Amino acid sequence: MKTRLTIISLAGGIALGCFAGLAHADPVDDTLEIDGQPMITRAPAPEGHPFDEVLSGWLFREAETRAVEADSFQNPGMLEVERAAEIWSTPEGTAGKSCETCHGDVSESMKGVGAHYPKWDKDANRPINIELQIDKCRTEQMGAEPYKFDAKDQKAMTALIKNQSLGEPMSVDLSQGDMQSWWDRGKDTYYTRTGQLNLSCSNCHEDSMGNMIRADHLSQGQVNGFPTYRLKQSALVSLHNRFRGCIRDTRAEFPKAFSDELMALEVYVTWRGTGLSVETPAVRQ
Amino acid sequence: MSTPKPRVKLPKSAAKDEIITIKTLISHDMESGQRKDKDGNAIPRKILNTFTCEFNGQAVFSCNMEPAISANPYFEFNARVPESGTFKFSWVDDDGTVITHEQDIEVK
Numbered sequence: 001m002k003t004r005l006t007i008i009s010l011a012g013g014i015a016l017g018c019f020a021g022l023a024h025a026d027p028v029d030d031t032l033e034i035d036g037q038p039m040i041t042r043a044p045a046p047e048g049h050p051f052d053e054v055l056s057g058w059l060f061r062e063a064e065t066r067a068v069e070a071d072s073f074q075n076p077g078m079l080e081v082e083r084a085a086e087i088w089s090t091p092e093g094t095a096g097k098s099c100e101t102c103h104g105d106v107s108e109s110m111k112g113v114g115a116h117y118p119k120w121d122k123d124a125n126r127p128i129n130i131e132l133q134i135d136k137c138r139t140e141q142m143g144a145e146p147y148k149f150d151a152k153d154q155k156a157m158t159a160l161i162k163n164q165s166l167g168e169p170m171s172v173d174l175s176q177g178d179m180q181s182w183w184d185r186g187k188d189t190y191y192t193r194t195g196q197l198n199l200s201c202s203n204c205h206e207d208s209m210g211n212m213i214r215a216d217h218l219s220q221g222q223v224n225g226f227p228t229y230r231l232k233q234s235a236l237v238s239l240h241n242r243f244r245g246c247i248r249d250t251r252a253e254f255p256k257a258f259s260d261e262l263m264a265l266e267v268y269v270t271w272r273g274t275g276l277s278v279e280t281p282a283v284r285q
Numbered sequence: 286m287s288t289p290k291p292r293v294k295l296p297k298s299a300a301k302d303e304i305i306t307i308k309t310l311i312s313h314d315m316e317s318g319q320r321k322d323k324d325g326n327a328i329p330r331k332i333l334n335t336f337t338c339e340f341n342g343q344a345v346f347s348c349n350m351e352p353a354i355s356a357n358p359y360f361e362f363n364a365r366v367p368e369s370g371t372f373k374f375s376w377v378d379d380d381g382t383v384i385t386h387e388q389d390i391e392v393k
Contacts, residue, residue: 073292073294073308073310074308074310074359076310076312076356076357076359079310079312079357082290082292083290083312234315234355234356234357235356
């Protein structure tokens with residue numbers, strides 16, 4: 001019972017911590033190498049960015065957590081990546097095709113691909129992310145059902161594809177289609193206060209970046225490590241799940257995954273991390 | 286859940302009597318028995334309860350695991366290698382399944 005009370009008071013503390021007694025703690029001065037391959041965890045911010053330097057969330061985590069990510073063997077997210085490599089070559093759907101049938105070896109065909117999503121999709125007339133690109137292949141090429149949001153295989157496959165871009169600096173091409181207006185919309189969302197706690201993304205991840213909310217060290221809220229292995233859930237956590245979690249924590253109603261609102265936010269937030277290495281599957285608290 | 290998949294990392298070769306580091310990781314939910322499903326029914330406990338490592342039939346390391354251990358248990362330990370041979374790792378599931386993995390090492 002005592003444990004349960006502590007959990008409840010911690011949840012309350014997230015709200016209180018925003019207003020009372022903020023403690024500052026700088027991101028660590030450390031460099032990340034995953035199996036000896038150097039990662040860019042600090043990059044000069046793109047023009048028009050509120051920060052001078054964009055910082056990976058890895059710099060804000062505890063030494064033990066950082067060490068798990070630095071060794072791909074220890075990283076439990078890699079178990080899912082390995083499992084997805086099997087899904088990659090398993091035929092599914094009425095066309096009798098697997099991903100491999102068209103794309104061949106994942107490490108060659110998907111190299112660098114995941115670092116540049118969301119991308120403009122002419123057919124849908126909106127940006128799509130890796131999850132929706134996978135679904136598009138499944139429905140149009142394989143004759144398979146699209147994945148349900150946050151299905152275990154969806155997260156694993158997304159992680160597999162992004163992992164092929166490990167170390168590659170992230171960027172989004174805003175000149176494609178109508179991307180710029182989606183970026184604008186995402187920016188609006190980022191700075192709009194929501195929920196009973198009346199918080200916007202920027203309140204924590206920009207204004208209070210580096211501060212502690214109770215035991216949690218606020219990062220810039222970068223997306224370069226998603227899907228991320230979160231120790232709290234002992235599982236891969238997708239970006240849209242994390243978006244929804246943050247919005248829920250402001251005690252607001254949260255939009256559907258892959259909705260226009262969250263897709264615009266993904267476009268904008270990905271831009272905010274321009275230049276950071278893809279770390280998927282990153283390990284976080 | 287899918288079949289647990291073990292991963293083991295140890296050097297392919299070593300000098301005689303060298304102390305090597307062995308790392309093991311296995312995918313498993315480690316369902317503690319304390320959680321409830323959406324309908325409020327308790328989810329039965331299902332964990333890996335024992336881990337052992339043998340070298341040429343001789344015990345090197347073993348331990349019992351308890352429900353508080355998180356999903357995907359990771360072990361790292363050291364062993365002295367007196368001769369070429371085979372490391373055998375086994376994990377025992379609550380349902381009686383034994384997951385094993387073997388890896389050879391050569392003493393040069």
